Amino acid sequence: MTMGTFRLVKKDCINNRGTRWGESLIHCGLALCTLISIVTTFVIIAILAKESFGFFEEVSPVEFYFGTRWVPLLEPSSYGVLPLVWGTLSVTFGAALIAIPIGLASAIYLSEYASHRVRSIVKPLLELLAGIPTVVYGYFALTFITPLLKTVLPEIQVFNALSGAIVVGIMVLPMIATLSDNALRSVPDTLRQGAYALGATSYEVTTQVVVPAGLSGVMASFLLAISRAIGETMAVTLAVGATPNMSFTLLESIQTMTAYIVQISLGDTPAGGIAYQTLFAVAGFLFLITLLLNVLSQWFLNRYREVYD
Amino acid sequence: MNILNGSAYPNNGVHLNKRHRKAKLFSMLCSLVTWLGVALLGVLLYQVSSDGFKWLDLQFLTSFPSRFPYKAGIKSALVGTLWLISMVAFIAIPIGVATALYLEELSGQGRMNRLIELNISNLAGVPSIVYGIIGLAVFVRGLALERSLVAGALTMSLLILPVIIIASREAIKSVPMSIRHAAFALGATRLQTARDHVLPASYSGILTGVILALSRAIGETAPLIMIGALTYVAFLPEGPMDSFTALPIQIYNWVSRPQQEFHQLAAGGIIVLLAVLLMMNTIAIVIRYKTERKYK
Numbered sequence: 001m002t003m004g005t006f007r008l009v010k011k012d013c014i015n016n017r018g019t020r021w022g023e024s025l026i027h028c029g030l031a032l033c034t035l036i037s038i039v040t041t042f043v044i045i046a047i048l049a050k051e052s053f054g055f056f057e058e059v060s061p062v063e064f065y066f067g068t069r070w071v072p073l074l075e076p077s078s079y080g081v082l083p084l085v086w087g088t089l090s091v092t093f094g095a096a097l098i099a100i101p102i103g104l105a106s107a108i109y110l111s112e113y114a115s116h117r118v119r120s121i122v123k124p125l126l127e128l129l130a131g132i133p134t135v136v137y138g139y140f141a142l143t144f145i146t147p148l149l150k151t152v153l154p155e156i157q158v159f160n161a162l163s164g165a166i167v168v169g170i171m172v173l174p175m176i177a178t179l180s181d182n183a184l185r186s187v188p189d190t191l192r193q194g195a196y197a198l199g200a201t202s203y204e205v206t207t208q209v210v211v212p213a214g215l216s217g218v219m220a221s222f223l224l225a226i227s228r229a230i231g232e233t234m235a236v237t238l239a240v241g242a243t244p245n246m247s248f249t250l251l252e253s254i255q256t257m258t259a260y261i262v263q264i265s266l267g268d269t270p271a272g273g274i275a276y277q278t279l280f281a282v283a284g285f286l287f288l289i290t291l292l293l294n295v296l297s298q299w300f301l302n303r304y305r306e307v308y309d
Numbered sequence: 310m311n312i313l314n315g316s317a318y319p320n321n322g323v324h325l326n327k328r329h330r331k332a333k334l335f336s337m338l339c340s341l342v343t344w345l346g347v348a349l350l351g352v353l354l355y356q357v358s359s360d361g362f363k364w365l366d367l368q369f370l371t372s373f374p375s376r377f378p379y380k381a382g383i384k385s386a387l388v389g390t391l392w393l394i395s396m397v398a399f400i401a402i403p404i405g406v407a408t409a410l411y412l413e414e415l416s417g418q419g420r421m422n423r424l425i426e427l428n429i430s431n432l433a434g435v436p437s438i439v440y441g442i443i444g445l446a447v448f449v450r451g452l453a454l455e456r457s458l459v460a461g462a463l464t465m466s467l468l469i470l471p472v473i474i475i476a477s478r479e480a481i482k483s484v485p486m487s488i489r490h491a492a493f494a495l496g497a498t499r500l501q502t503a504r505d506h507v508l509p510a511s512y513s514g515i516l517t518g519v520i521l522a523l524s525r526a527i528g529e530t531a532p533l534i535m536i537g538a539l540t541y542v543a544f545l546p547e548g549p550m551d552s553f554t555a556l557p558i559q560i561y562n563w564v565s566r567p568q569q570e571f572h573q574l575a576a577g578g579i580i581v582l583l584a585v586l587l588m589m590n591t592i593a594i595v596i597r598y599k600t601e602r603k604y605k
Contacts, residue, residue: 231439
């Protein structure tokens with residue numbers, strides 16, 4: 001790929017219809033700008049890999065990926081990342097449980113039932129919800145959701161996984177709704193009319209024709225939302241606290257991978273120490289998970305896209 | 310498909326009413342759930358404004374942060390955010406638009422192009438905190454920029470670059486081929502076509518995308534925490550190498566304190582932040598509305 005990149009730039013810098021020097025200069029400049037995004041990817045991978053390898057010289061990968069105790073800062077230290085992964089997964093799972101049904105139902109309403117007028121009001125509102133900074137959601141979890149939960153579940157802690165899951169669910173909901181709405185709307189009307197002509201009701205048309213036909217886009221939106229929930233930082237940092245543990249109840253404080261990274265960077269960690277390196281090991285793992293989900297989501301879009309013409 | 314072979318409805322006529330009731334119920338459920346989402350937005354805004362409005366006055370906007378809630382303000386945070394966002398705009402917009410222009414207009418449609426496209430959409434999905442860590446390793450430590458505005462602006466630029474590229478490409482793509490063909494037919498080079506015809510025609514779309522990307526940068530907190538934007542700053546940055554704080558950092562700092570008063574101060578800060586974002590979104594919508602050119 002590097003070789004190819006080089007050729008790409010070279011071709012544009014030198015071999016540009018001979019005469020126009022100014023033009024080939026600009027060509028070259030634009031190609032260099034494009035190069036920045038490629039370099040960014042390589043830098044991300046290189047840095048995460050380098051520092052992670054440094055970490056894995058001190059701590060074996062087996063202990064890191066399969067250990068169940070995460071005590072990086074106190075003696076005796078232990079570097080098992082599973083409690084953080086567990087924290088991330090429980091928040092993500094809870095968020096998906098909330099956002100997927102609500103998001104899909106909203107998408108169905110917007111694309112199949114809502115009038116043009118309602119749609120033109122609701123969709124911008126949902127997009128507004130998507131544009132609210134995540135730190136605001138953290139505030140919302142701490143000052144609204146947790147007190148509300150406390151009235152129902154008095155034993156709940158101030159920092160708890162449940163409010164984190166709920167708030168992340170609310171956060172990714174608009175993403176699922178708007179992306180799935182786009183996917184459902186791209187299903188051609190002829191399919192709907194065909195099904196109606198066969199005597200199907202609107203429920204049957206939606207669940208048996210429209211949603212299956214737009215499934216690739218819908219699935220892609222789910223995966224993107226899950227990936228976003230896994231990488232989400234500020235809302236969970238504020239809502240779930242900083243206690244890495246593998247409890248099954250959602251009522252206790254936990255710690256996610258992202259919240260750990262924030263916790264470490266708030267203290268003044270010296271460069272090069274093992275605590276500094278844990279940042280990169282955890283971030284590298286996080287990067288791998290989200291990358292996998294994003295690639296999977298694109299694969300879904302391309303592999304199962306039905307083309308109607 | 311079940312409908313086609315009829316197996317889904319063996320007693321078609323008998324259950325017709327039931328099926329219609331089910332459809333009615335389903336549509337009501339979907340609409341209910343959608344309005345629930347909108348209601349959540351309402352609850353969130355209500356919660357923020359009922360907490361924060363009483364703190365919102367000139368003193369709040371023009372004071373530095375303080376240990377005493379009634380004296381605290383967001384002056385340094387607001388100025389820091391303005392600095393940061395101007396620098397991000399200065400760095401990210403030219404590079405992003407240039408990349409989009411290059412990919413859409415000047416490079417071929419080969420495999421390389423598809424790989425770059427895949428790469429950019431993956432970059433857009435990388436969690437913001439990972440960008441923060443890269444910023445910490447490359448800009449703060451590697452290039453020894455310390456905890457300065459430049460380090461923050463460079464990190465933030467990397468973060469929103471994919472967003473700007475994707476939005477600009479969409480805008481450029483929507484310019485019809487006939488415009489390009491006309492320019493080519495008159496003897497314009499690809500660069501002249503891109504500069505004189507495609508870029509002006511996609512201008513409003515690009516601007517909209519850029520404004521939305523910048524508003525994302527204004528609200529991002531995690532990368533700034535990673536590169537060590539300070540939480541307590543009682544001075545104004547005077548140059549790009551100064552340390553700084555930003556609005557979301559100040560809000561995070563206040564929310565993470567246990568006292569009720571600071572939570573309300575945070576709500577005040579959130580109102581200011583949301584007002585800025587809303588303003589930018591409105592500008593984006595107005596631009597889109599005013600300058601939208603229709604091609605047939």
